[in-house]
Amino acid sequence: MAPTPAARDVAIVAFAQSDHRRRTDELSEVELLMPVLHQVLDATGLKTSDIGFTCSGSSDYLAGRAFSFTMALDGVGAWPPISESHVEMDGAWALYEAWVKILTGEADTALVYGYGKSSPGEVRDVLTRQLDPYYVAPLWPDSVALAALQAQALIDAGETDEPALAAVAARSRDAASANSHAQVRGSRPQGDYVVHPLRTGDCPPIGDGAAAVILAAGDRARELCARPAWIRGMDHRIEAHGLGVRDLTDSPSTRLAGERAGAFELPVDTAELHAPFTSQEIVLRKALRLGDDVAVNPSGGALAANPVMAAGLVRLGEAAARIHRGESDRALAHATSGPCLQQNLVAVLEGES
């Protein structure tokens, strides 16, 4: 399927993220979020009143707070009333909505953010509530268990083994040594099985964090950023919710989203993959046909910091920041949602030489 050409040039012009930490008891969600909002506004010189559209991603279930996104809006300065929307998903999908809004011409700039506090609850249990409520959720299969079923399927298929998974973990956390925001920095022992075949090292850290980006169109983007990260394409696709219906060793939704985003038209030099579990990187590399010459997760990825509802947006932000810094010319960013890579978003970002 041919990618759809974008109607406007839109770029990520600023990115900020919090230091992701195991607990942030001293901070409410808005207190966690507000500094990163200020950082992206300061980086561009924009004020809230200059922003055409604001979109956020978060989930009330994480911290057990109803309508928490309305409280978070306090940090934006939403008065006089702003044009605003929210997705009960990772902020990557908020970015998608904001991108579409700009493509329609209804806005020229957008502020996008995502945040999540996993520390107040048990995120492994919380995530069971997104599952099929009739046949699956009553069994409370936690997020690690479902990822472990996928990992075992990959091992049975001969696509990976425990040493290969350990190597993904080690490479990611080594890379995170250079990322001051990461929660797990530097390689560490793989540890015991959490749910066999996944060990502690194969699983993401649990923690709290927030991220924000600013999008801008055309010349506005060039005014706001020395080297904008142009969104050349972006698409998201979903697979059946029934785990037993899917081939867990493959990710056709990622591949299709990649095709639609134009990921296969030219090679990328960088890929920020939202793979909370080591085994999921194996699946994504295959689906996106990433070779060894591609820098995968130079930030450390979700294995180094996985603030749920922000970690996907962080992938887009990290890829864009590499372009801003001149370290990448063409980068792929991926975000996922649901169990075992059920839903996937792929964006292709480019810098101008």
Add this chain to the structure above:
Amino acid sequence: MAGSAGPEVLRAPLVVEFPFTRSLGPVQSAFLTGLRERTVLGVRTGDGRVLVPPVEYDPVTAEEIRDLVEVGATGTVTTWAWNPAPRRDQPLDRPFAWVLVQLDGADTALLHALDAPGPEAVHSGMRVRVRWAAERTGAITDIACFEPGEPGETDEPGGTREAGGEPAAHSGRFDDPVTGIVAAARLDYTYSPGRAQSAYINGLSARRTVGERCPSCRKVYVPPRGACPTCGVATEERVEVGPAGTVTTYCIVNIKAKNLDIEVPYVYAHIALDGAGLALHGRIGGIPYDQVRMGLRVEPVWSEGGRYPDHYRPTGEPDADYETYKELI
């Protein structure tokens, strides 16, 4: 306490519990009723595949599918994961394997638990059979779990279908079909209100009401939430307000609230505490309900051991002039 951030972080247990009552479509109803009767049903798609657990619509074509078949209560593990530390609501309270099981006659796999002595006893491709729950209600948990083994090793029905055979059509009709499920869910949290609200609550414990001032627009927020929603900046300067305030608007409550021991009618009011930039709300007492008015001056009444004012009562001062509080309504 005023000025710098207090070091004490408040925490409290928070339980979110909800019984979701869900109605079932015809395929789901037949499947879950079948489990109650120790019969496993699948649904056939347009291209002839048999989906177990069955769904109402083909996940590929979205076609409505209604052709039910009976599949075996035995099957083959397609993938597994050993769970050494079961969590509270999971199917077994001792270590077990999560499994996807392709039941005999089905083309897709069902997620459930496998009761096995250890991970060395589990592998993909192993044969397993349903262990039925002793009490069955029409729910996925009517399958207690799977256990290793072939059919015919127990005297339970539903385990006799030959592997590889074509599953037989089934009407899906049972006596007294289940038409809904109640899915109970409980999530446990440890709630922390954050910096600004912790300071506010700590202030209340000393019977002081402490708001926070916006550094930009100078408005004093009570209770503070840590940010000025107009300016989008942190509010950090603590300002003690009250204790007295002015009723800016009110309503008369005529319906007795459940679990609330207050005689009706009573007055619930917006009260702008002196120095606050917005009104908070509270009950007005110590005055007949029909004598409460806008501009009435009130002060908090604390009950013994109360962590916040029980209600507000008139101070006896002259009413506030409308001009002094009209911006706070």
